[in-house]
Amino acid sequence: MNEYMFYTFEGFTQSPNKTDCENLQILGFEKAENLEAAKEHLLANNDWISKYGFNTEEILSKKILTEESLASIKTVVDYLWEDEEKDYEECLVSGKNVDNHILKHLRKLKLLTEENNKTHEFYSIEDKISFLFKKYNSDNKDPRIILKSVLLDLGLEEEKSSLISIEAGGSQCKVTSEYLKKIFIPKNIFEEVLATIRYFYYEFE
Known part of the structure; x- marks a missing residue:
C-alpha cells in the first residue's frame, strides 16, 4: 500500500x-x-x-514514505551496516578512496529512519557529543574513524569530516576554532563541531 x-x-x-x-x-x-x-x-x-x-x-x-516502508529500509540498513562499516574503516585506514562507498548512502538512510523515531533528548552540546562518541566507540576502532562518524552525524559534509579526522588524528597540527573557520565550517553546527574536537582530544590524546 x-x-x-x-x-x-x-x-x-x-x-x-x-x-x-x-x-x-x-x-x-x-x-x-x-x-x-x-x-x-x-x-x-x-x-x-x-x-x-x-x-x-x-x-x-x-x-x-509510510511507516511500513521506513521499517523495511531500517531492516536493510541494519542487515548491511556492520559489514559495510568494517569495510569502510579498512578502506579509510589503508588510504583508499571512500567518496562513493556504500556506507555513505546507508548512513543517510539510517538517519532517515532514526529521525522518524527519535528517542533521545539532549540537554547540552556536551551531552549530545558524549552520546555520539559512545555510540560509535568500540574496542580497537581507529579514533579517527569514530571522530569522522560523529562529525557526519552532526551534519558535516564528507570531505570536511575526513579532513578534520585526519588532521586531529595526526601530529602535524592542532585543530582549533581558527582552523575550523579557515575551512568554513557552517555556522549552524560550528559550536558542535568544536565541542566534538575538544572531546576527541580529551578522550584520545
Missing part, C-alpha cells in the same frame, strides 16, 4: 492575525495501491474540494 499527499496552489490561507496569504494548500493524504486510486479516494472522501471550487485537474501529489 502506498501513501500520497495531495496539494494545490489554488486558494489562500488566513494567518492567525487575519492576514490572507497566498501559499500552497494541502488537501489531504490517502493510501492506495496507486496514484489514480488514491486521488479517487481523496475526492470521494472530501466532497468539499469540488464544492469549494478547487480545480481537480490542478491537484498535485507527492508519494510519501
